[in-house]
Amino acid sequence: MRHENNAFPADTTLINLLALDEKEMGRLVQRFGWPRYRTGQILRWLYQRRAKDIHQMTDLSQGERTSLASITTISRATNCRVFSSIDHTRKLVLTLNDGLTVETVMIPDEGRLTLCVSTQVGCTLDCGFCLTGTMGLKRNLKPHEIMEQVLTAQDRLDSGERITSLVFMGMGEPLANMEALSEAIRRLTNKPWGLGWSPRRITVSTAGLAARLKDIAPFGVNVAISLNATTDNQRASLMPAVNGIAPLKTLLAACRRYPLSPTRRLTFEYVLLAGVNDRSDDARRLIKLVRGIACKINLIPFNEFPGNPYRRPSEYDISVFQSIVRQAGIDVFVRKSRGRDVLGACGQLGNLSPEYAERALTQIEARC
Numbered sequence: 001m002r003h004e005n006n007a008f009p010a011d012t013t014l015i016n017l018l019a020l021d022e023k024e025m026g027r028l029v030q031r032f033g034w035p036r037y038r039t040g041q042i043l044r045w046l047y048q049r050r051a052k053d054i055h056q057m058t059d060l061s062q063g064e065r066t067s068l069a070s071i072t073t074i075s076r077a078t079n080c081r082v083f084s085s086i087d088h089t090r091k092l093v094l095t096l097n098d099g100l101t102v103e104t105v106m107i108p109d110e111g112r113l114t115l116c117v118s119t120q121v122g123c124t125l126d127c128g129f130c131l132t133g134t135m136g137l138k139r140n141l142k143p144h145e146i147m148e149q150v151l152t153a154q155d156r157l158d159s160g161e162r163i164t165s166l167v168f169m170g171m172g173e174p175l176a177n178m179e180a181l182s183e184a185i186r187r188l189t190n191k192p193w194g195l196g197w198s199p200r201r202i203t204v205s206t207a208g209l210a211a212r213l214k215d216i217a218p219f220g221v222n223v224a225i226s227l228n229a230t231t232d233n234q235r236a237s238l239m240p241a242v243n244g245i246a247p248l249k250t251l252l253a254a255c256r257r258y259p260l261s262p263t264r265r266l267t268f269e270y271v272l273l274a275g276v277n278d279r280s281d282d283a284r285r286l287i288k289l290v291r292g293i294a295c296k297i298n299l300i301p302f303n304e305f306p307g308n309p310y311r312r313p314s315e316y317d318i319s320v321f322q323s324i325v326r327q328a329g330i331d332v333f334v335r336k337s338r339g340r341d342v343l344g345a346c347g348q349l350g351n352l353s354p355e356y357a358e359r360a361l362t363q364i365e366a367r368c
C-alpha cells in the first residue's frame with residue numbers, strides 16, 4: 001500500500017501512524033479487514049501509552065502486529081536537544097524529517113507545568129519585538145508534528161511531574177495554521193483514545209487574526225490576544241503585518257463578538273516596551289479599548305535580546321501601569337521573568353545561531 005501524503009519518514013514509503021487522523025486510521029483498519037474497535041486500540045497506543053514500536057501493541061495479535069508493521073511505522077522525532085535552566089525551565093529542540101527544527105518549552109511554576117507549543121517553523125508576521133518573526137515563515141507544522149512536541153515533553157517529565165496546561169504560544173501564529181491546530185486540539189482533548197485533556201487546560205494565543213477568531217470558539221479552549229498597543233499607529237509600528245490585516249477596531253469588534261460562556265473570559269497580552277507603550281496614557285487607552293469585554297490582561301515586561309532596539313521598562317513604570325489598569329476594575333497581572341540561562345524562549349524561539357547562543361539573554365514568558 002502506498003500512501004501519498006507527508007506522513008512518511010523521508011526515505012521510505014511506510015505510513016506514519018501518527019500522521020493519520022481517526023478517520024484515516026479507521027480506513028486503514030478496514031483495509032486489513034479488522035474489527036472497528038482496532039482503530040481505538042491503535043490510537044490509544046499512540047497517544048495514551050506513547051508507543052514507539054508497533055510490536056508494543058500487545059492487544060493486537062502477533063499476526064496483526066506483523067501485518068501492521070509491514071506497511072506502517074511510528075515515526076517519532078529522533079533528535080531532541082534539551083536546554084535546561086537552573087529554574088528547571090526546559091527548552092526542547094526537535095529535528096523534523098526535513099531537517100528543520102521546532103521548539104517547545106516546559107515551564108514549571110509553583111506546582112504547575114505549562115507546555116508552550118509551536119505551530120509553525122518561523123512566522124510570517126514579523127512583530128518588531130519577536131525574534132521568531134525575523135526568521136520568516138519556513139513552513140506550517142503538521143498535526144503530528146505539533147503532537148510530537150507534547151509526546152516528547154511527556155517522555156521527558158521528571159518523576160511526579162505532569163503537564164497542567166498547554167499554550168500555543170511557541171513559534172508561529174496558530175490561527176494561520178488552523179487545520180493542523182484543530183486536529184492537534186482534537187487529539188489532545190479526545191477522551192476515548194487521545195490525551196483526554198479538558199479544553200480549559202489549553203490556550204490558543206493569536207497576534208490578532210480577527211477573522212479567524214470565531215473558528216477557534218467551537219473547541220472551548222482559552223483564547224489570548226496579543227494586543228501590545230493602544231493606537232493603530234503604535235500597533236502598525238510594532239506589529240505591521242497583523243495590524244494591516246486587522247486594525248485595532250476590527251480586532252476588538254471580533255473580541256466583542258467572541259462567544260464566551262458566562263464563566264469564561266478572554267486574555268489580552270500586552271508586551272511592555274520602555275518609552276513606547278508603557279506610559280500612563282497608554283494604560284488609560286488600554287482600559288477604554290477593552291471596556292465591556294470579559295477579560296483579564298497579562299503585562300509582559302519586554303525581554304531584551306541582542307540586536308533588538310526595544311528595552312524593558314523599569315519596575316516602577318511597570319507597577320504604575322498595572323495600578324492604573326487595576327483601578328479601573330480590570331484583572332491585570334505581570335508575568336514573572338524566568339530562566340535567563342536557558343537558550344531561546346517565547347518571542348525568542350527559533351534562532352540557534354552561535355551569535356545568539358553566546359549572547360542570549362533569554363527569559364521564559366508568554367510571547368504572543
Ligand code: SF4
Pocket residue numbers: 123124125126127130131132133134170171172173207347367368
Ligand atoms: S509575536 Fe507571534 S505572531 Fe508575532 S512574529 Fe512572533 S511568533 Fe509571529
